[in-house]
Amino acid sequence: MHDLKLLRERPDALAAGMARRGKGDVHAPALARAAALEAERRRLIVAADERKAARNAVTAEVAALKKARQDAEAPMARSRALGEEIAALEAELAALEAALGDLLLGLPNLVVDEVPAGDETANAVVKSWGTPRPADEAHPHWVIAETLGLLDLPRGAKVAGSGFVAFRGVGARLVRGLMQFMLDLHTREHGYEEVWVPFVVNRQAMIGTGQLPKFEDDMYAVPGEGLFLAPTAEVPVTNLHRDELIDAGDLPRALCAYTPCFRREAGAAGKDTRGLLRLHQFDKVELVRYETPETARAALEALTRHAETVLERLELPYRRVLLAAGDTGFASAMTWDLEVWSPGTNKWLEVSSCSWYTDFQARRMNLRYRPAPGEKPRFVHTLNGSGLAFPRTIAALLEHHRQPDGRVRVPDALRSYLGADHLG
RNA sequence: GGAGCGGUGGCCGAGAGGCUGAAGGCACCGGUUUGCUAAACCGGCAUACGGUGGUAACGCUGUAUCGCGGGUUCGAAUCCCGCCCGCUCCGCCA
Numbered sequence: 001m002h003d004l005k006l007l008r009e010r011p012d013a014l015a016a017g018m019a020r021r022g023k024g025d026v027h028a029p030a031l032a033r034a035a036a037l038e039a040e041r042r043r044l045i046v047a048a049d050e051r052k053a054a055r056n057a058v059t060a061e062v063a064a065l066k067k068a069r070q071d072a073e074a075p076m077a078r079s080r081a082l083g084e085e086i087a088a089l090e091a092e093l094a095a096l097e098a099a100l101g102d103l104l105l106g107l108p109n110l111v112v113d114e115v116p117a118g119d120e121t122a123n124a125v126v127k128s129w130g131t132p133r134p135a136d137e138a139h140p141h142w143v144i145a146e147t148l149g150l151l152d153l154p155r156g157a158k159v160a161g162s163g164f165v166a167f168r169g170v171g172a173r174l175v176r177g178l179m180q181f182m183l184d185l186h187t188r189e190h191g192y193e194e195v196w197v198p199f200v201v202n203r204q205a206m207i208g209t210g211q212l213p214k215f216e217d218d219m220y221a222v223p224g225e226g227l228f229l230a231p232t233a234e235v236p237v238t239n240l241h242r243d244e245l246i247d248a249g250d251l252p253r254a255l256c257a258y259t260p261c262f263r264r265e266a267g268a269a270g271k272d273t274r275g276l277l278r279l280h281q282f283d284k285v286e287l288v289r290y291e292t293p294e295t296a297r298a299a300l301e302a303l304t305r306h307a308e309t310v311l312e313r314l315e316l317p318y319r320r321v322l323l324a325a326g327d328t329g330f331a332s333a334m335t336w337d338l339e340v341w342s343p344g345t346n347k348w349l350e351v352s353s354c355s356w357y358t359d360f361q362a363r364r365m366n367l368r369y370r371p372a373p374g375e376k377p378r379f380v381h382t383l384n385g386s387g388l389a390f391p392r393t394i395a396a397l398l399e400h401h402r403q404p405d406g407r408v409r410v411p412d413a414l415r416s417y418l419g420a421d422h423l424g
Numbered sequence: 425g426g427a428g429c430g431g432u433g434g435c436c437g438a439g440a441g442g443c444u445g446a447a448g449g450c451a452c453c454g455g456u457u458u459g460c461u462a463a464a465c466c467g468g469c470a471u472a473c474g475g476u477g478g479u480a481a482c483g484c485u486g487u488a489u490c491g492c493g494g495g496u497u498c499g500a501a502u503c504c505c506g507c508c509c510g511c512u513c514c515g516c517c518a
Contacts, residue, residue: 004473045474049487056487059499063442066498076498083498245434245471370434373452374469 001104001363004038011035017110020117022326030103037100044096048089055082105213109360111325112297112334122324123337129308130317132341133400140344141395142275144402145171148424153275162273163265163280165391170423175283177417178390179258182285182310186387190306192256192287197236199259200227205239208365210331210357217266220280229262233286234384239365241290245377246369252299253290256387258283276391277349283390287354289383292369296356296381304336304354307387311351313413316396317341319348333358336385340392344399349392354385398423 006014011031018027058079065072116122145151150171156164167175186192206212206228211219220229230236237257246253261284272278287306291299304320311318323335332355339348359379362368368377401409407424415421 042474045487049474052487055498059442062498066442072498079498247434374454377471 001360002107002110003363004104007031007034007038007104014107014110018108020111020115020325021108021328022117022119022122022324027107030107034100034103034107037096037103041093041096041100044089044093048086048093051082051086051089055079055086058082102213105207105364108330109210109333109358111328111332112356112358115322115328115334116324117326118324119326120324123327124322124324125319126322126336127320128317129312129319130315130341132317133343135346136343136399136402137346139399139402140275141342141398144344144398144406144408145275145394147406148408150174150398150423151276161280163278165276165279165281170418170420173418174394174423175390177414178393179283179285181313181414181417182387183256183258185310185313186256186285186287186306190254190287190309192254192306195237195240195255195257197233197240197257197259199230199236200225201230201235201239202227205235205242208239208242209235209361210329210364211235214330218264220262220264230259231263232261232386233257233259233284234288237286237288238361238382238384241367242365244367246290246367246380248292248369248371251290251292251369251380252295255288256285257288258285260284261389274345276395277345279391285387287385287387290367290369291381291383292371293359293378293381296358296383299381300334300336300354300356300383303383303385303387304338304352307338307352307354307385310388310393311338311340313411314393314397315411316393316400318351329353329355331355331357331360333360338388340396342392342396342399344395349396351388351392351396352386355383357382357384 002014015025015028015031018031019025058075061075062072062079065075116124142151142153146153148171149169150167152166152168156166159166183194187194200222203212203226206219211228211231219231222228236259237255240255241253260281262281265278265280276282287303289299289303308318308320318338318340321337321339323337328335335353335355337350338352338354340351342349358381361382362379367380367382369380370377397411398408401411403409403422407422410418410421410423
């Protein structure tokens, strides 16, 4: 959500910013319409406010007359007439603001200057870590996992459909171990507060972080309840402080949470569907930060390092990719993806997306802070990133640490959680 | 699911048709006093959206806001209806 003042005073800047996302002027009609509605909105406010002021004056007259026990019928009639005009203007205003709100909620965030313009072909690898194991397409993770009995794809599909998986035995324990390992790392070494949150969220929360209204088709809805299965912990965790005014002394705040994530992936049928690459339900530990505008950029680097540390401890080669404007998510102003190397599929797999939302989400959530006593509230800057998503991490782990004897070496960091140094 | 009670500013808490953007307190800010701190005293202290003046910080001004949405009324924090949330009790339940 953008500041209406920006729409009014710098519509060109808004349009230019949207254009950097590389999809031509797709937002130009909405911007033009929003600007027109905004002008009309002000006209209606002025008209309505004038009449309200008049009514308030008339009402005071009535009170004075009544107190003096005099006839007040004339001002009462005037007030009634004003009331009807006000009601008509307000009805018009409400309809207009609803339309304007819909338009504004559908406009993406502006990216910051250091984000390259263009589509995903302009994405830039800014960092690499580790030595990727040569491609070994004979041993993709789904083969390794089924051979070792970690994963039961057919039975997952049996109970919920394709895109839902069952882990078994040591595989299930691996999931639990990853959850504990990641939460321990972020809480003990990176200073995050662990939270455990609802896995379903209401519509307002989904609007707050930007999933709605635009991406409703990708979400699982709970019929009749007005609820959605959380597509990422970003939604329940970031919305925890919705509609709050935070003391500056309480910033920054760093929260981390494990949650399952549910995504319909409505437009993705047939793409990367083997094994653990793309699921309707998966697990993730998420990092969320509330920052001031001054600290937010540095916090994005810090949060991304926290996610990278997970990969380093798991001894998995990865690279950091700065997303170009056109590939940057709807609500994000800047995103670094972390991609882990998957020798079994000969691909880099996205396992984390670390984003800085500037004040875009905070406006939608009405999440503010007071910089100093006596100063006016400002919107908080929000950030989040996976630290990490489990399935692709597991895929890379199995493929990368597979030994010639077919067993999988467990990295040191994970051994105490699994109680074993090998799988299989 | 049923019954009762409640939701007021950053926080606590009065108010029960007009004099209430809202008493009082806490917190916070400025000042007086003070060896320092504390205390005491004086003053200040909501937000949003408009209009207007200023490069701006901000000033002046209007409107709205007492959980949300409707209604009654010349006028609603206050009365009525619906909804949401919280607490207590009952029922059901892992």
